[in-house]
Amino acid sequence: MRIEISKKDFFEGIQTVNRAVSSKTTLPILSGILLKTEEDKIKLVATDLEIGIEFYVKANIIRDGAIVLPAKYFTSIVRELSDDQIILTADLSNNTAQIKCGQAQFNIHGSPSDEFPLLPKINSKTRFTMYQNILKEMINQVKFAISDDISKPFLTGGLLKFEEKNLLLVATDTYRLSYRRVSFDRKDIIGEEVIIPNKTLNEISKLLNDNEDLVEISITDNQILFKFSGVTIVSRLIDGQFPNYKQVIPKKNNTKAIINKVELLNSTKRASLLAKRDSNIIKINLQEDQLIITANVPEIGQAYERISISLTGQETEIAFNATYLMDCLKVITSEEVILELSGSLSPGVIKDSSGDEYIYIIMPVRSN
Amino acid sequence: MEEIISLLAHFQEELQVLTNDFQKMKNTIYNIYKENEKLKEENQNLKKLLFTKEEEEEPDQEGGMGYDNLTRLYREGFHVCHLNFGEGRESDCLFCMGLLDNNLDEVEEESSDK
Numbered sequence: 001m002r003i004e005i006s007k008k009d010f011f012e013g014i015q016t017v018n019r020a021v022s023s024k025t026t027l028p029i030l031s032g033i034l035l036k037t038e039e040d041k042i043k044l045v046a047t048d049l050e051i052g053i054e055f056y057v058k059a060n061i062i063r064d065g066a067i068v069l070p071a072k073y074f075t076s077i078v079r080e081l082s083d084d085q086i087i088l089t090a091d092l093s094n095n096t097a098q099i100k101c102g103q104a105q106f107n108i109h110g111s112p113s114d115e116f117p118l119l120p121k122i123n124s125k126t127r128f129t130m131y132q133n134i135l136k137e138m139i140n141q142v143k144f145a146i147s148d149d150i151s152k153p154f155l156t157g158g159l160l161k162f163e164e165k166n167l168l169l170v171a172t173d174t175y176r177l178s179y180r181r182v183s184f185d186r187k188d189i190i191g192e193e194v195i196i197p198n199k200t201l202n203e204i205s206k207l208l209n210d211n212e213d214l215v216e217i218s219i220t221d222n223q224i225l226f227k228f229s230g231v232t233i234v235s236r237l238i239d240g241q242f243p244n245y246k247q248v249i250p251k252k253n254n255t256k257a258i259i260n261k262v263e264l265l266n267s268t269k270r271a272s273l274l275a276k277r278d279s280n281i282i283k284i285n286l287q288e289d290q291l292i293i294t295a296n297v298p299e300i301g302q303a304y305e306r307i308s309i310s311l312t313g314q315e316t317e318i319a320f321n322a323t324y325l326m327d328c329l330k331v332i333t334s335e336e337v338i339l340e341l342s343g344s345l346s347p348g349v350i351k352d353s354s355g356d357e358y359i360y361i362i363m364p365v366r367s368n
Numbered sequence: 369m370e371e372i373i374s375l376l377a378h379f380q381e382e383l384q385v386l387t388n389d390f391q392k393m394k395n396t397i398y399n400i401y402k403e404n405e406k407l408k409e410e411n412q413n414l415k416k417l418l419f420t421k422e423e424e425e426e427p428d429q430e431g432g433m434g435y436d437n438l439t440r441l442y443r444e445g446f447h448v449c450h451l452n453f454g455e456g457r458e459s460d461c462l463f464c465m466g467l468l469d470n471n472l473d474e475v476e477e478e479s480s481d482k
Contacts, residue, residue, distance in 0.1 A: 248466040
């Protein structure tokens with residue numbers, strides 16, 4: 001095997017697939033990246049058997065072949081090479097590769113490519129496309145609410161659900177719930193729902209572009225495939241039943257406030273400077289036309305800030321974990337947010353000003 | 369021969385005693401049986417009386433009691449949602465609150481219907 005490839009393109013490809021390289025040492029071959037020539041491209045593949053990433057890079061293929069190279073050394077070597085053409089030659093008889101760039105030359109030991117697991121072929125009727133920027137926004141608005149409690153695996157992912165005219169992504173850790181809805185008109189897949197692992201959602205959101213290029217998604221019983229911008233990601237799905245999130249969304253409220261998002265986020269950040277020393281609890285007091293944020297940490301001091309709001313319903317007071325509140329405010333795209341409350345012990349609801357497209361439910365903290 | 373006749377006489381006396389004891393036991397068991405029948409009947413009547421009284425006084429008590437028990441469990445620091453039922457909780461849980469709020473709504477609706 002012998003190829004000539006641009007360092008920049010090669011490194012971009014290696015970085016992309018590197019996200020799926022296994023950190024566990026149970027199967028040593030999985031700590032490597034598979035390089036395989038295909039027509040005028042080189043295919044890079046990495047997998048930890050939970051998620052697999054495949055990426056094609058244009059290259060000048062002089063001699064065909066395939067080899068697995070250790071990701072850790074291979075990535076750092078390519079990173080440090082000068083921005084020049086790289087000549088990679090692999091001797092398949094003893095599984096070693098020579099990397100040459102400018103005056104630098106490395107010989108590294110690899111593994112035979114036939115030991116590397118093949119990514120499963122996904123052939124499913126549940127196949128659809130959507131804009132990359134929309135999917136990225138959906139994932140970013142929901143992923144922080146995913147639970148890391150491995151004793152409840154069905155909470156360690158986001159629920160992707162096809163409803164009539166809507167596609168939903170929902171996540172919860174039982175203290176908060178994040179729900180995002182987009183219009184989606186495919187009657188043939190109504191009712192389908194799958195739980196996508198947190199790691200997969202994280203990696204996809206990092207790789208998706210902020211433009212209107214399409215991403216193709218295929219779903220089978222236990223796997224999901226994303227194809228976009230030359231990247232193919234295959235991931236297993238989480239088994240189990242996602243809890244009934246509808247039961248958690250409050251149907252009524254006693255207080256409704258419209259608040260400027262940036263002002264609320266910045267005030268919360270400031271109050272949190274003191275509060276984070278003590279469970280990060282901040283108090284929010286909703287009065288006639290103002291919202292007062294306070295943090296009181298006896299051994300350090302107090303924070304106090306007022307924001308003008310538009311309030312309907314009863315005046316009330318509630319305490320939240322500042323981090324939970326900021327998590328959602330950071331990802332809401334609208335200028336204003338709607339805060340709906342039903343007393344100081346009932347869950348608070350935060351929506352973007354568009355209405356019900358994005359809903360975030362947050363459990364208050366009991367404060368004295 | 370005399371010895372045999374004496375033995376037979378003794379045997380007859382013993383039999384007489386046994387028959388008397390048996391009769392006593394029979395009478396006692398009969399009395400117990402009668403008493404048991406009487407008590408069963410009385411218990412039945414008392415149960416009937418109690419249930420009619422409960423239904424008349426608090427017709428919606430069952431739903432309210434279930435809700436109260438769940439609320440008490442939750443307040444004592446345990447999850448009541450089906451995700452973590454019975455597990456100790458560190459802070460408030462959205463799903464427990466959702467369940468309790470829904471139950472409360474149902475109980476309120478039922479009582480307002482009646």
